[in-house]
Amino acid sequence: MITEQELKQLSAKARDIRILTIDAIGFLGVGHIGGAMSLIEILTMLYYRHMKVDPKNPKMRDRDMLVISKGHAGPALYSILADKDFFPKDWLHTLNQGGTRLPSHCDKNLTPGVDMSTGSLGQGISSAIGLALANRLDKINSKVYLIIGDGESNEGQIWEGAMAASQFKLNNLIAFTDYNKMQLDGYIHDVMNIEDINAKWVSFGWFVQRVNGHDMFELDMAIERAKREQYRPSMIIADTIKGKGCFFAERDLSNHNMSFTYEKAQEAISRLK
Amino acid sequence: MAANKEMRSVYTETLIELAEKNNNIVVLEADLMKSQGTVKFMEKFPERTFNIGVAEANMVGIAAGLSALGKIPFAATFGCFAGRRVYDQFFISANYAKLNVKLVGSDPGVAAAYNGGTHMPFEDLGIMRNIPKCTVLEACDQVSLRKLMIKSAEHYGSVYMRLHRKPVEPVYPENEEFELGKGKVLKDGSDITIIANGAIMVHEALAAEALLQKEGIRAAIIDMHTIKPIDKDLIIRYAKKTKALITCENHQVVNGLGSAVAEVLSENIPTLMARLGINDEFGEVGTQEFLQKRFGLTGIAIAEKATELLKRKI
Ligand SMILES: Cc1ncc(C[n+]2csc(CCOP(=O)(O)OP(=O)(O)O)c2C)c(N)n1
Ligand SMILES: [Mg+2]
Numbered sequence A: 001m002i003t004e005q006e007l008k009q010l011s012a013k014a015r016d017i018r019i020l021t022i023d024a025i026g027f028l029g030v031g032h033i034g035g036a037m038s039l040i041e042i043l044t045m046l047y048y049r050h051m052k053v054d055p056k057n058p059k060m061r062d063r064d065m066l067v068i069s070k071g072h073a074g075p076a077l078y079s080i081l082a083d084k085d086f087f088p089k090d091w092l093h094t095l096n097q098g099g100t101r102l103p104s105h106c107d108k109n110l111t112p113g114v115d116m117s118t119g120s121l122g123q124g125i126s127s128a129i130g131l132a133l134a135n136r137l138d139k140i141n142s143k144v145y146l147i148i149g150d151g152e153s154n155e156g157q158i159w160e161g162a163m164a165a166s167q168f169k170l171n172n173l174i175a176f177t178d179y180n181k182m183q184l185d186g187y188i189h190d191v192m193n194i195e196d197i198n199a200k201w202v203s204f205g206w207f208v209q210r211v212n213g214h215d216m217f218e219l220d221m222a223i224e225r226a227k228r229e230q231y232r233p234s235m236i237i238a239d240t241i242k243g244k245g246c247f248f249a250e251r252d253l254s255n256h257n258m259s260f261t262y263e264k265a266q267e268a269i270s271r272l273k
Numbered sequence B: 001m002a003a004n005k006e007m008r009s010v011y012t013e014t015l016i017e018l019a020e021k022n023n024n025i026v027v028l029e030a031d032l033m034k035s036q037g038t039v040k041f042m043e044k045f046p047e048r049t050f051n052i053g054v055a056e057a058n059m060v061g062i063a064a065g066l067s068a069l070g071k072i073p074f075a076a077t078f079g080c081f082a083g084r085r086v087y088d089q090f091f092i093s094a095n096y097a098k099l100n101v102k103l104v105g106s107d108p109g110v111a112a113a114y115n116g117g118t119h120m121p122f123e124d125l126g127i128m129r130n131i132p133k134c135t136v137l138e139a140c141d142q143v144s145l146r147k148l149m150i151k152s153a154e155h156y157g158s159v160y161m162r163l164h165r166k167p168v169e170p171v172y173p174e175n176e177e178f179e180l181g182k183g184k185v186l187k188d189g190s191d192i193t194i195i196a197n198g199a200i201m202v203h204e205a206l207a208a209e210a211l212l213q214k215e216g217i218r219a220a221i222i223d224m225h226t227i228k229p230i231d232k233d234l235i236i237r238y239a240k241k242t243k244a245l246i247t248c249e250n251h252q253v254v255n256g257l258g259s260a261v262a263e264v265l266s267e268n269i270p271t272l273m274a275r276l277g278i279n280d281e282f283g284e285v286g287t288q289e290f291l292q293k294r295f296g297l298t299g300i301a302i303a304e305k306a307t308e309l310l311k312r313k314i
Helices: A004-028 A033-037 A040-050 A071-083 A089-094 A123-137 A156-167 A197-203 A216-228 A262-272 B007-021 B039-044 B056-068 B079-085 B087-096 B109-115 B124-129 B142-154 B198-214 B232-242 B257-268 B288-294 B299-311
Strands: A065-068 A144-149 A173-179 A207-212 A234-239 B025-029 B049-051 B072-078 B102-106 B135-138 B159-163 B184-187 B192-196 B219-223 B226-228 B244-252 B272-278
Touching (some): A004 A089, A004 A262, A207 A216, B007 B025, B007 B039, B079 B109, B109 B244, B142 B159, B192 B232, B198 B219
Parallel strands (some): A207 A234, B072 B102, B102 B159, B135 B159, B192 B219
16 A cells, blocks of 8 residues: 555655646747646656656567547656656757657657657547557556546547447556546536546446546555456546646636746746745 | 738638628537637627537538538638548538538648647648549638638538638738639739749748749749639649749648649640649648748748749740
């Protein structure tokens, strides 16, 4: 079981990652701040406690892999990969600039440590299923993690994937829904409601858990349980807050893609310290 | 009209103008209403606005159903999704079924800028051109956008229109009239013809014309706002007149404007020509300015290509 000490360390790490991400987006002056902030704890828990990865050998065949299907959250992942020395930290200030290796949407060919190219919402679930099937074929005993958005869950492809992963009994696939209750045009329930989201995934045959997506303890417990599941793919529905921790973005309905100055970013960072 | 107005404001204002006159005009969006700017339309006509969520294929299928019962749907998403992600729905439910869906793809080519490679459509015009009878458009300024939208609404049949959302410098006077399938001569010239489409390339072509003029080269500039049906007569007329042509597009040179013009020339009046555009590459992230340079979509690049081509003209 995770200790108090470990939980504290992970929370501190999440704060550092949040700071790096606000700094990188703020340096450019515009970006998908809302959906990056909401999954910081999920990513931190995965990369600093659960996933087997090697910065020196990012393509190691038996690594755990992550597909961020909501590819616009790339900048949150880049902060972690930089912190783990997959590439130099100063790359973070090249975010989105011409010639960069850190584009707005995840790109497996540009960024060391990124396992799949995403950006067209809905596609990541299918490629994650493909990775999980290949691991099974090759008798590789590692996990494929997947993060989808709640707005993204409007896409039909998500539900095609939901059916397939269950059909193939992919217990090596562990997915999260970043349930921050907002999509680009507003609240999910105003634009295109996805409720009853628990019941939907259960009815598709997944092992479904519901957690507070900013609570390290709950995340850890859920991932542990998902890892032990023998037959079903796992869906961890994480209740999150869009923009979490970035004071000017948190819960703001226009926080999907925001322009803000580097000074504003520094103010947000100082409030986290 | 205020100079350099955002094209997306014109898009929404024209939809409102059309909807005020015609009860059948309806608007569909796929969770990009804030980006496209159609929130104002929704405020005016809430019952005629449908936000389908992040589900582009569903949106286009719904638009087809609406049009089967006489509605005139304008359905919009980013051009990358309007092309790649809903092609089959647009092909079958809208076009094959001979229905009347106006599909709009915003942020054409390098205009997708910070959204990067996944969001950069360099192929949408090409694949749409392959749909039988589909009209394929790209306006270059506010006036042409408004007029082409009005013509599209009047025309029965599915249309694909690229939409540049950003502000652009006006090209046309307010009273200019347009017809689908009829290109516009912006500058007459006798040495070479430069054919362009869309906001970025028409403006760059005009910049190239100014550069060439300094070298004593008189270039004709054509805005080919409709690439299907293409204005065959105009192309042939300028092939005869200038005996050399260049096409400029914010799109793959394969199957886009360059291909369409080359088809007309090679079958009717083989003429010296060159295509400027994207050469078998994917998009990238960066500012639009960076990307225009990166992919050679600038007035300077057009002028250089024209000078090169003219060396081959006998
Ligand atoms: C297929 C597709 N359609 C539209 C978009 C544009 N887009 C990017 S993010 C987004 C909203 C996504 O909402 P959600 O999944 O809830 O993301 P989050 O709240 O986590 O940022 C939209 C419409 C896209 N990237 N892909
Ligand atoms: Mg969301």
